[in-house]
Amino acid sequence: MDRRATAAAPTMLAVVDMGSNSFRLEVGRVEGNQIYRLDTVRETLRLGAGIDAKGNLTPQARRDALACLSRFGERLRGFDGANVRAVATNTFRVARNAAAFLPRAEAALGFPIDVIAGHEEARLIYLGVAHVLPPGDAPRLVVDIGGGSTEFIVGRGMAPERLESLKLGCVTMTARFFADGTLSKRAFEAAETHAQVEVEAIAREFSRRHWKEAYASSGTALALADILEQNGFSAGGITPDGLARLRKRMIAAGHARHLKLAGLKAERVPVLAGGFAVMAAAIEELDVPRIDPVGGAMRLGVLYDLLGRREHRDSREATVESFIDRYRVDRPHAERVAALARELHRQAATRTDAAVARRVAWAALLHEVGYTVSHLGFHKHGAYILGNADMPGFSRQEQQSLALLVLGCRGGLDKVAGALADAGVRAQLLALRLAVLFHHARQPIDAPRIRIRAGRAPAIDAPARWLRAHPLTAHLLAKERDEWRKAGWPWRTAG
Known part of the structure; x- marks a missing residue:
């Protein structure tokens, strides 16, 4: 064989x-x-x-x-x-x-x-770059000039330590300062001054005292490095002197269509000036003597992040753990709520989806992060935190989904009414709200198994004898049933 x-x-x-x-x-x-x-x-x-x-x-x-x-x-x-x-x-x-x-x-x-x-983009960029650079403990600066934003990262080895994203990109800067293709001294001064003002705001956190090596990734950096080297403007890498010589050549050309430079590809011509202005500002404000081009960047970072998720090294799990610690969440209580929420969601959902199940569990683990702001309305504070904080590994949509679940984990359903038409969201909210409700005493539940019988009008099975022995829980369950009825999605209790 x-x-x-x-x-x-x-x-x-x-x-x-x-x-x-x-x-x-x-x-x-x-x-x-x-x-x-x-x-x-x-x-x-x-x-x-x-x-x-x-x-x-x-x-x-x-x-x-x-x-x-x-x-x-x-x-x-x-x-x-x-x-x-x-x-x-x-x-x-x-x-x-x-x-x-x-x-x-x-x-x-x-x-x-x-x-x-932007911060997640920066994290993924660093992850990609770190996989192509030689191993080392020296702190590194990575600058990635994209089409609409520029990311700045300082890190060691595989770990980013400082992340920032600025709304400076080769496409947007070109459209703003070089829209008609004119390459004048005045246009470069205006573009570079604008970029310098933006970079100046982060200069202290990314100054030379925080790094020993400097790298630049993505198309603008690779193009600039090729142009500087092939035209003899730099012996290697991107340097202030090399950029000054290139600026002089571009101004002499007068217009983008007249640019004739070795190493300059036709597709890069329309956005070269905008990318140049950002790079020149970054080197000036961060006092970078030389920045070397490097491959990798975000796409490779996403691939390795995806590989980590497949092999149970999900960066989102690490983020959830860090939030539990940072916001001093009552871990035993949160884990009890999460365990019941997972089980109830498994019963309530019309189809199995591992990603959604993880989301419900994460929302349960983080539903009390708002306590660090105030006990009153903690779910509202928590929703704001989860919707707006930097959460490595999470997309914007994932953060908004977590925020919605935490916002709706207690109180009136009117604040999440717009999402209830989605059967999947209803199942997630029902599971989380019931898990929070049954753990209102913040102690392990001594009740027999609680079940949800799925359907358009679900039934909640909770032993009647147990409910009679726990009148407060029975009262809260009745109020919860009324809340869903008022929202137009009734269910009943059985047992």
């Missing part, structure tokens, strides 16, 4: 990076704890320039995005959903109609799309 024929097929992972300058699809093969990149598809859309005066993605920008995602979707046919992650960055963070457009984008791609916050 051919042993190769019986060997298990290698695991394939894929990431879709929906950036403000380009959309990229990357496929990697997993071998042990390493990922080997097999295939990369890149399409330059400049989505960041497709936002109108009202802050909406234009119809043309949406059409271009859908067409690209449809092509990517064809390449991804046959992939297990657990092995694919699509992430959208700054343009989807700022466009007013992004949320309405997202379902169409997901349908075109065939997979869910996570809109990630």
Whole structure:
């Protein structure tokens, strides 16, 4: 027998990076704890320039995005959903109609799309860069200039220590300061001054005293490094002197269409000036003598993060643990609530979904983080924290889902009424609210098994004898039943 024929097929992972300058699809093969990149598809859309005066993605920008995602979707046919992650960055963070457009984008791609916050983008960038750099303990600065934002990270080894994201990108800066292609001294001064003001706000946290090595990832950095080296402006890496010589050449050209530089690719010409201004400002404000280009970046970071989730090294679990500690959550109580919520959700849900089950458990573990603000309305404070805090590993949608569950874990249902039409959300809220209710005394429950019989009008099975012995719980359960009835989703008790 051919042993190769019986060997298990290698695991394939894929990431879709929906950036403000380009959309990229990357496929990697997993071998042990390493990922080997097999295939990369890149399409330059400049989505960041497709936002109108009202802050909406234009119809043309949406059409271009859908067409690209449809092509990517064809390449991804046959992939297990657990092995694919699509992430959208700054343009989807700022466009007013992004949320309405997202379902169409997901349908075109065939997979869910996570809109990630700037700090999460920075974390993933560092994770990708750290996997291509030699191991070492020296603190590193990583700067990643994207189409709509620039991320700054200081870290050691595989661990980021400082993360920041600024709304400075090669596409948006070009559109603002070099819209007609004119490359004048005045335009560069205005662009670099604007970028310097933004970077100055974080300069103290990212100054040279915090790092020993400096790296820059993604397209702008790689393009600048190639141009500086191939034109003799720098002996290696990106330096202040090299950038000064390049600036002089660009101003002499007068217009982007007249730029003739060795190493400058045609697709980079339209956004070079904006990216240059951000890099020059970063080097100036952070006092960087030389910054070296490096591969990796966010796509590789997403692939390794995805691999970690598959192998039970989910960064979201670490975040939940850190929040439990940071917000001084009563862990034994939270774990009891989470255990019952998981079980009740398993019974109430119409279909099994491991990701949703984890979400219910995480919401239960974190439902009291708002106590650090105030006991009164703690669920409202907790919802605000979970919806707005930096939560490494979580997408914006995941954070909003957690916030919704915590907001609705007690009190009136009117504050989450808009979400109740979704049967899945109803099941999650019902399970969490009942778990919180039955643990109101903050002690282990001595009751026999509590069950939910699923259906449009669910039934809650709780032993009548036990309820008679626990009149407060029975009273709270009756009030909970009335709350759901008023919301238009009645259920009954049995036992």
